[in-house]
Amino acid sequence: MSTTAVPGPPAESQPVPPPSSPDGAPRTVRRRGAWILHTIVPLVPALVPVAIVVAIVFALLSLAGMSIGLSLTPFSFRFRGPVNFGWAFFGSDFAPPYHWEIGVFIVGSFLTAIPALFLSMAIGLGIAIASTTYLPRSLTAWLDPFVDLLAGIPSVVFGIWAYAYAAPYFGVTINPWLSMHLGFIPGFGGSPGLPTGEGLPVTIFILTLMALPITTLLIRDALRSLPRDLWESGLALGATRWETMRRVGLPHGMRGILSAGFLGFGRAFGETVAVAIVLGGASRYPTNFYGETGTMAATMFALLDSAYGNGQFLALLSEMAIVLLAITLAVNIVGRRFVSSFVGYEIAGM
């Protein structure tokens, strides 16, 4: 019997080399040629998400190129011409078919998403700290699922509730009050907007509520997953609960808190229907804090109907979709780099 290594099943007399992966654990028993069955075949279904992402980008790029006659080729992305990504693209003058500038919507998206992000982060931090440190477990076991339920309410339901009840309250009571008492801050004075309340404040309110379950849940998970020793060492040194949270809990949970910020922002930035209902859908910069404006997502949603059959308009809208997709994906990727656990998203429906 030859002693050279022969590929194939080892003879009965030889000891079977244990199949092992880097951590020493056998995952699969491999036979000759099995790699086709075990790697190539599983690759097909596993690549479905990749294929969908590629298809989305491909479709948007193709439509963005349609107006100059290069339809359905991926690299027909125009940087010149009537519809373009040049300077004019980011201007403020949006009046099809003469002007195609979407800067106003990019600004509108940030104007609504960033205040909503800060509010929901502040409230979410408060709730998470109260839930992990101050309230007894028996109480939080009932309260926490309630906050998670907020993620379960469909955005269109939030939208019509805000349209029928919250927005008029903003228009009649809150906006005039803010205008009167905060009028000394530039941008916060002047006309308190429509009495129906459609405008920035109620949109920020709704977006805060929609981002709140995500930020709360991720911060709570980040704080809960810290080792118990950390908390106890802080308390044993004589620090109060608040000091322990401030000096130990928050610094160590910073990654999770940052990811909560990014993902909450992604949620608020891409929110469509609720914003389309309560923001008023204007295509101009707001005159003050109480004015109407438009976000990218809401404008795209509202205008697709009127773009039917108009290639240039469709191209413009799909360019807007590309900008929105790029920003949201960037925010999501950065946010998810900070967390390794899946648990949070599943409950928050992210």
Place this chain on the structure above:
Amino acid sequence: MATANPMTRMLTPEDLLTDRSLRTRWRIGFDRAVGWVLPLLFGVAILPILAVVYYVGSRALPTLTVTVLTSTSLTAGVDVLGVPIICTFEIMAVATLLAVALGLFGGIATAEFLPDRLAGWIRTTANMLAGTPSVVMGYFGYFTFVLYFGWGLSLISGAFTLAFFMTPYVFRTADLAFTSVPRHVREAAYGSGAGPLQYILRIGSRIALPQILTGVFLAMAIGVGETAPIVLTTAAATIVPHSLFSPATFLTALIFANYGSSLGAGYVNVAFQAAFILIVVVMLLNVLVRIVSARYQKKLEGLYL
């Protein structure tokens, strides 16, 4: 004996607190104040839920009758919910089947077969897909299914768009369910001579199935509440669709079409009725997810004993 021995008395925080300086009192007082103020923030999250349920319910329930729920014919001034409910069932059935078909096997493959680096990349992509704004998904569906495939504004366009939206959730839970099967179970299976397929079908799936089920329910809860992908890809049908390629509608689409209607209070009311049904369905799905997932956790803990 009647007087308590100070050494056996229960110690209180005040006993340990020998430092009674102003600064220490301020620190402790601040801590207590925080403990009273922060829990109030729970109200900020819980009050809106109660408000939404209360207002939508008070608007919907007085006029919500069995006739409204089941009738499919339009009567003057009052819309009815029969058509949207049937359409929602049909679209959700097709979309859920598709999403499971597209996501389940990919999740299993990523968890069980692919090398770790590649699996990591695919998971990142699935997360990206889950973070895609719903309106972008609607545009994709409109461009691809409605225009390019020529299916028009139809039931199947909506179902496909929704399925693509739901796929990453199914994918991720299938992946997570199979990766969180305890290692000794997997090793015992392979150690006693099972092949990968035998392991997946006979052993892994028994442990992972409940969590996959929660993933499917969650995907359904997310899908049934989506508006933009559906509104952009299905026409607002007023009759029951007779084929996959005929116009359809959806509960959320009906809400969006009717909430600001100037045709009369009946039309606006029907939006609130649809919203109420939607809330009930989504809450039920969420409760189901919680029950199944709690049982699953117990089962997993049992496996580690």
